[in-house]
Amino acid sequence: MTDPSLAEGGLSSSEMKRVRQAVHDSAAAEVATANDDRPQTFPLSPFYDDDTESVVVTSPPAFSGKVDAVRENPKLSLLFYDAEEPFVLYGRGTVRDDDLEANAEYVRELIEDEPPSPKREGFSKTTDVLESRVGRFLLGWYALRIVVEIEPVRIEPVETEVGEFPPWPATDLDRSEAESYDRLALTVVDEDGWPTTRSVAVVEIRDKVALLDVSLSVDDGTPACLLCHWHSSGLDKLSQRLYRGQCRAEGDRVVFDPASSFSMRNETLWDRLKFIVQGKWRTRQYFRD
Template sequence: MTVSAATERIRDAVYDSLTAEFATARGDRPAVVPVTPFFDREREVVVVTAAPAFAGKAEQAAANPRMSLLLREDESRLHLTGRATVRDADLEANTAVVERLIRDEPPSPKRTAMVEAAEFLGTRLGLLLLDWYGLRILVEIRPTAIDERPTDGTTTVPTWSAAGVDSGEAETYDQMVATVTDDAGYPRSWPVSSATVRDGRLRLTPPDDVTPVDGQPACVLAHWHDADLEKLEQRLIRGRCREDARGLVFDPASSFHLRNRTARDRLRFIVDGKRRTRTYFADRGQTYRPVPRLRTLIEW
């Protein structure tokens, strides 16, 4: 089967992206979260995943399949819009799919990080702490269009008190992305390189194919992670675009902060994950039983 040039380009960008910014929309209100993307060569779709404890992005994609993904491509970014299909009927079967997708990745630091993470989840300690994390919801993305997003490869995030970002937090971030929805309801994202904040508002310079209007809902995601995704931090800031005398700005209204950097952060992540997983199954009238993982714990 011949692979089109566009499909090959998407596949290569997915392979180059340890993380990418995944955007969904509820009406005209976008939301963005960092994910690790995979490419399914059998189906020629991009795949992102979610643990049931953190199923929000999958639930939003199920409610509105129009989405976008901002991938890495050499020195620039590749912006993919597409339609999502959520696979959540058999989470353990989905885990086997993810293991195949990891094996299909070409040798790279990304593949190494994913293999090491999968191997830890299979250890007794991994099963004790993160048995819930190995279950996976799949979101398959069938691309509809791609666009280039030029970037100078640098990101500086300033102290931004109006968005809850103090100087210590700002210094950690090395990625920043702004997102709005277009007239067709698709989220449209672009990287923010040298961020400038004045009077609590972030200066925006969208690409030519994105034309926000005054008062339009928007969001900004700032995040960072280490090479193996063991430590990470992110803040999603919601607000609106505004026109002022200098041009387009983003006016923040609220923000959500997630951090996994310290031992306390990791403990909170584990406890939260177990609690959220039980809630996920209870909401569906099911009981979560970590089998066959339970047998492994009994034999420990």
């Protein structure tokens, strides 16, 4: 049965103020999209456009996979875990990629319009680097932006307590990496095609599967993804791992069985060199495709 509030959409002025404040307070939100019934979730920095009253997230073309699903299914959600009163925002996204350089200028303007914060300071420093001669040579590809404008539809309060993530030898997750994550979130897609994300309170590893304390109802074989990540307040260092797989209910817990994982780090000089090389290659591939 379709939820009328999701079908019709529209937030009150007080809810829109709450969304705007959450965007300004959040260096990142957990943004979930869906390809059919298969979700994917990434930590992305949100911005707010006062003129259109929309939330904006972006991606360089090198990593367009983060937003590609929005072209086919505009339904997405954002978990604002750093908001004063955390919530999930459901909305409809529109991809803007006709002029990636104009998009970059648009994003710079959104950053300048934000109130002072570690987030704004971090992005301002990044902009200065990108506009330098060395920055244009090494990271010109990163300055290009695909923009997703999100029309808010509904907000839903959530709990954001997160437990420790133990090592997971079956997936090559060692103790050092596991202990670095301070955010764990599981995403599934409901029967109406809306991806929804909840924080994972407790994790227990049982050989090849993870048992999760998370407030989501699932059926056997439900496609799901498990996002683990952390970032510094200025976003100059970060690490994330995304597991894709299936889940089922076991008592009050959810059993998550991973099929694949993707990880990205930006902590060391070696991480950044790999990021630049891969980014240049992926950008060329994007324009070829």
